[in-house]
Amino acid sequence: MRYLALLATLCLGAGVALAQSPPATGDDPSTVVQNAAQGMLTALDKDRDGYRKEPARVSQLVNTYLLPHFDTDFAAKLVLGVHWRDASPEQRKQFVDAFYHSLLSNYGSALTEFTADRLKIYPTKVEADAPRATVRTEVKRDNGDRVSVNYYMRRTPEGWKAWDVVIDGISYVNSYREDFGPQIESQGLDAVIKRLNAGEKPESLAKPPTK
Secondary structure, three states: OOOOOOOOOOOOOOOOOOOOOOOOOOOOHHHHHHHHHHHHHHHHHOOHHHHHHOHHHHHHHHHHHHHHHEOHHHHHHHHHOHHHHHOOHHHHHHHHHHHHHHHHHHHHHHHOOEEEEEEEEOOOOOOOOOOEEEEEEEEEEOOOOEEEEEEEEEEEOOEEEEEEEEEOOEEHHHHHHHHHHHHHHHHOHHHHHHHHHOOOOOHHHHOOOOO
């Protein structure tokens, strides 16, 4: 799989000593991405072979380093689009929870191919009152391939948070919206929530790498 996670997250168990660090804060979105991604990938390096054998363990890392800096509610609302307005409060909550766990699973399986010393974050100029920012990064795989990973971020009361990640030109938010939108229209939101909880992902994210 060629996808990486954004402003990272992680926490290990199973015998791996992981230094817990608080969520990255500050007014610079690049710093948020740098601290989170670097921390996550450094932790991954400590037991890379173990994570390759058990990719599900990586989701613990994603949950600690990345998802605290991901605006899951905002992203889920964008994924649902017009269907958010028609959804009941309970359906909205269920969808946000299902979307969160889907991100947790999909990001985790992608991270085992990346190493901390191969992450490059480009400088980001942000005006003091800017509500949005894009942080461009590049990661080099073990085989030498370079993968672009762009984080789309928004300023929130809790600091800068990402609401979408575009990896090699593929947007997670757009992929979910385009694939699940027609399913919601034809089968209903409850059916899509059930599929997300069962581990289904958008077809564009499930395709094998082309590089």
